[in-house]
Amino acid sequence: MAQASLPPDLNVSADGSGDDDDTRLTLAYENLYEVPRTIVERFSDHIKYLDISHNKITNLDAVVHFKHLTSLIVDTNPITENCTLPPLPKLxxxxxxxxxxxxxxxxxxxxxxxxxxxxxxxxxxxxxxxSYFNGGTFYEYLQYRLFIISKFPSLTHLDDRRVTEDETAEANRLYKRPLVERLVRPGSGGLNQLIHSSISWNAFQNRISSLWTKDKQGTKNLLI
Structure with a gap:
């Protein structure tokens, strides 16, 4: 790949530990709005660990060029739910x-x-x-964990905690597809409409709570 010149004021650190130093790239605290094209051209063919934290990045499309990426750090960027990642099967x-x-x-x-x-x-x-730190209740925190765990069968750690076998079992029970399908009211367009529209977490969680109250009476919930 052609070696492109880098912006003179950009502090690029390709570091790490052991024999894999050249597979780690840090672009943190660089006031970036996107991953520069020069960086992509120079580093994307061998980087496995990319840190772009503490910038102003809202679009992660450029990350698709990092074919060998296994670790991505995006902390403290104005990323919203409207930002979708490109295919990263090795991540x-x-x-x-x-x-x-x-x-x-x-x-x-x-x-x-x-x-x-x-x-x-x-x-x-x-x-x-x-979480406690942003005004969430313990119940909301538990439902958040179960929902995320249900989406990622291979997940071993979520946030600062290891995913337990009990959590995985409860997540699969609570968020299995037939239950999610029942969250959609008749005449609302079905599950397809729900999947392709953004709803608030509170509204989604409230629907789950109502189903628990109505249909799970007499059934002990594992975590609640």
């Missing part, structure tokens, strides 16, 4: 902490399509990831 870890993601549905499903082999995912600090 195992993505950190999207403290971004602007305010809706999980259908964004999480699109992330699963782009990154089907994720093992580590962190969304802490986003409006769509309820």
């Amino acid at each position: 195992q870890l993505i950190l999207l902490n403290h971004c602007k993601i305010s809706s999980l549905y259908p964004w999480a499903g699109k992330l699963k399509e782009s990154c089907p082999n994720l093992e580590y995912l962190s969304l802490m600090g986003n409006p769509a990831a309820p």
Whole structure:
């Protein structure tokens, strides 16, 4: 690949540890609005670990050129649920902490399509990831975890906690397809409309709660 000249004021760090130093690239704290084309041309054919955190990036389309990427750090960028990742089948870890993601549905499903082999995912600090620190209740936090876990069968870590076998079992029970289909009211266009429209997490969670109350009486819930 042709070696393109880099912007003189861009502090590019290709570092790491061990014998794989040339597979790690850090572009953090560079006031970037996108991954520069010169960076893509020079590094995309061998980088496995890319850190673009603490910038002003809203579009991740350029990441598609990093064919060998296994780890992507996007913390503290104004990424929203309208930003979808390109296909990254080798990606195992993505950190999207403290971004602007305010809706999980259908964004999480699109992330699963782009990154089907994720093992580590962190969304802490986003409006769509309820926690004590952003005003979310413990119940909302649990439902958030179960929903995300249901989307990623290979996930071993979500945020700062390992995914447990109990969580996986409960996620599969709660968010299996027949139940999700019942969240769509008759005459609303069916599941296809729900999947292709963005709804608030609170509305989605409230529908789940109502179904629990109506249909799960007498059945002990694993986590609630």
